[in-house]
Amino acid sequence: MIGPAPALLDRRLLFFTGKGGVGKSTVAAATALLAANSGKRVLLVETDAKGDVPAQFEHKPVGFKPREIYPGVLAMAMDTEASLQEYLRLNLRVPVIGRVGPIARAFEFVANAAPGVKEILTVGKIAWEVREAIEGRADHDMVIVDAASSGHIVAQLGAADSIRELVDVGPVRTQTLWVADLLADPDITAVNIVTTPEEMPVAETIELVARLRAESRAPLGSVIVNRVLPELFTRADEETFEALREPDANAALVGQVGRGATAVLDGARLAVSLRRTRAEHLAELLTAVDLPLLYVPYLFVRTHGLRVTKMVTEALGDELGL
Amino acid sequence: MTTPAWNGRERRASARPEATPSGFESLLATKEIVVCCGSGGVGKTSVSAAAALGAACRLGGKVLVLTIDPAKRLATALGMEALGNQANLVPPELLKAAGIEPRGELWAAMLDTKQSWDDLVLRHAKDEETAYRILDNRLYHNLTSRFVQSHDYIAMERLYEIHSTGDYDLIVIDTPPTRNALDFLDAPARMADFFGGRLLRWLTLPYRVGGKRGNRVLSVASRPFYQVADRILGSKFLEDIAEFFLNFQGMYDGFVTRANAVEQLLHDRRTTFAVVTTLEAAPLHEAEQFCDILTTRGFHLGALVLNKTLPDYLLDPDGATAATALVEDAARIAEALDGPALDDTARTARVLRTIGDSYRNFSVVALREAELRSELARVPDVVARIPTFEADIGDLGGLQAIGNYLFE
Numbered sequence: 001m002i003g004p005a006p007a008l009l010d011r012r013l014l015f016f017t018g019k020g021g022v023g024k025s026t027v028a029a030a031t032a033l034l035a036a037n038s039g040k041r042v043l044l045v046e047t048d049a050k051g052d053v054p055a056q057f058e059h060k061p062v063g064f065k066p067r068e069i070y071p072g073v074l075a076m077a078m079d080t081e082a083s084l085q086e087y088l089r090l091n092l093r094v095p096v097i098g099r100v101g102p103i104a105r106a107f108e109f110v111a112n113a114a115p116g117v118k119e120i121l122t123v124g125k126i127a128w129e130v131r132e133a134i135e136g137r138a139d140h141d142m143v144i145v146d147a148a149s150s151g152h153i154v155a156q157l158g159a160a161d162s163i164r165e166l167v168d169v170g171p172v173r174t175q176t177l178w179v180a181d182l183l184a185d186p187d188i189t190a191v192n193i194v195t196t197p198e199e200m201p202v203a204e205t206i207e208l209v210a211r212l213r214a215e216s217r218a219p220l221g222s223v224i225v226n227r228v229l230p231e232l233f234t235r236a237d238e239e240t241f242e243a244l245r246e247p248d249a250n251a252a253l254v255g256q257v258g259r260g261a262t263a264v265l266d267g268a269r270l271a272v273s274l275r276r277t278r279a280e281h282l283a284e285l286l287t288a289v290d291l292p293l294l295y296v297p298y299l300f301v302r303t304h305g306l307r308v309t310k311m312v313t314e315a316l317g318d319e320l321g322l
Numbered sequence: 323m324t325t326p327a328w329n330g331r332e333r334r335a336s337a338r339p340e341a342t343p344s345g346f347e348s349l350l351a352t353k354e355i356v357v358c359c360g361s362g363g364v365g366k367t368s369v370s371a372a373a374a375l376g377a378a379c380r381l382g383g384k385v386l387v388l389t390i391d392p393a394k395r396l397a398t399a400l401g402m403e404a405l406g407n408q409a410n411l412v413p414p415e416l417l418k419a420a421g422i423e424p425r426g427e428l429w430a431a432m433l434d435t436k437q438s439w440d441d442l443v444l445r446h447a448k449d450e451e452t453a454y455r456i457l458d459n460r461l462y463h464n465l466t467s468r469f470v471q472s473h474d475y476i477a478m479e480r481l482y483e484i485h486s487t488g489d490y491d492l493i494v495i496d497t498p499p500t501r502n503a504l505d506f507l508d509a510p511a512r513m514a515d516f517f518g519g520r521l522l523r524w525l526t527l528p529y530r531v532g533g534k535r536g537n538r539v540l541s542v543a544s545r546p547f548y549q550v551a552d553r554i555l556g557s558k559f560l561e562d563i564a565e566f567f568l569n570f571q572g573m574y575d576g577f578v579t580r581a582n583a584v585e586q587l588l589h590d591r592r593t594t595f596a597v598v599t600t601l602e603a604a605p606l607h608e609a610e611q612f613c614d615i616l617t618t619r620g621f622h623l624g625a626l627v628l629n630k631t632l633p634d635y636l637l638d639p640d641g642a643t644a645a646t647a648l649v650e651d652a653a654r655i656a657e658a659l660d661g662p663a664l665d666d667t668a669r670t671a672r673v674l675r676t677i678g679d680s681y682r683n684f685s686v687v688a689l690r691e692a693e694l695r696s697e698l699a700r701v702p703d704v705v706a707r708i709p710t711f712e713a714d715i716g717d718l719g720g721l722q723a724i725g726n727y728l729f730e
Contacts, residue, residue, distance in 0.1 A: 020362020246708030
């Protein structure tokens, strides 16, 4: 292993981003469980409110208010409107404006139109929870974010900086300063990218690393490579395997274990070629990205949910030497 | 490069008689637009391109694939290295080199979000000066590049634009990757709401009445909003927003008419939707939700495409028996085999155990897939199943291989 990967859990704030479908929620949940296993209390934040995060713990969807969904793991679903109301209540002592009437709609409208408003309400809430943890006022020690996917994360992380370019005065300007600084502090924050060893996820990861470096001050953490297929054979063993696939050997094998032997040989050939294709993408990732890589094996399992979360937790723990 | 994981035996067994067009072929023969949707990472782009190529081969005519964010190799395969919004004919010599001689023409275009927005503004602005005032505006840049729905909307808008030229017999469109893969359905309505709604008028009213910059006249209704908004954002920021939208005012009608037409086109009987998914729990669950939503909202759900599926031979009970025997009895079986490269029986035994074990591993996943497939609740008439390919699909031959399964 290269780099400071074992320090992963020493940060207060971990983002997990990546292309859709690579297993961000699972990896975020597994990291939370890993942290909880080491005695920390973790706030797991789901930014798209699909209910994927609690599902990793066999728990029903959660709301904006954090709930303990597993011993040591609290979860909340981001809700920009609720975040605004909380902000107003805490900072400006403005009474809760409620959901009804044109004000909520007007806010929704401005939030959609005005750059960075939704993003700042998201990262602002996250940063606030981190600061509360640092100052010992929270029910958790660290915050793990199942973050927006590659396309959106750069805007989200840069929101605090970009909003200051647009807003000249007012409380938002002053209050975004500390948010931006917290997000840029490598002792506190790490942005991790989840990928799979496949063509598009790898291409997006390489591009995202470059964009995050160019367009944000966010400290990068690790790249987690999910669903890595096992290497079946050494080179010498592979020669033996090829020999077994020759017609005579194949027939002899059928004679030994029945006609299913051909399916087994076909299956192994599939496994070998899938692994080989992925290895090429992995090699590309290794060449292009200088971040520590953590590998999570492909899981040959029946289900998803807590069982898978625990298996990924174990794999991550092994990678980190925990 | 493009060997399907399924072997030839199965394909022949399930192939239909050649004369009967497949369900997918009949579907495409009666439609002008196919919208491919599905959650991220399921292979929408490849399936869209394969469907377009297959249609050009089997049905003929001019077929366009409008892709959003193709992998570099796929873009290259379609001959679109340097293309923006312009649709280009996939060079016949590229197709010929891949052994493909379609009856019709295959065209390909990529979506350039920024360019499409600029075109839209130039078309609808009341004069060139206003158009450039908008195009130069900082808020405009942010709005078009970051406003979550802007990408979705512009894809649908481009679809409408291309369809209304009447240049193509069939358009296959890949949908943008979004947090919610069906957001694009709402995009036209949201856009109409956004630019044409009373809300915008209500928000900009204080500035319109007040006239000079900074002279806001607040109505009783808008005062509470501005009191809150001022404290959060500062009044200067709100002024900027209002000014920007005042510039936009002349374009409301054009935008709204257009967005409504786009919405209608998606509901048109000539438009169909193909939901693409893998047989993994999360994407499949989402695909089922799409099928439900599309149906309830009156869109035409034409096909479900199960992509990257494992081969059936992994479910073969004989295979399972053989695998178990190989794992448990590897040493004895290795002794019984002879031939070149098989004389090191320890090594042969190790390989036999490994392949038996690997078969059993993959069987677990194949079984899970089969179970998920059988549990599919609401499915359209056409269900296509595409195998996992041993290598990535990055060339025309690969697209044709996918097409063969789509149209089978």
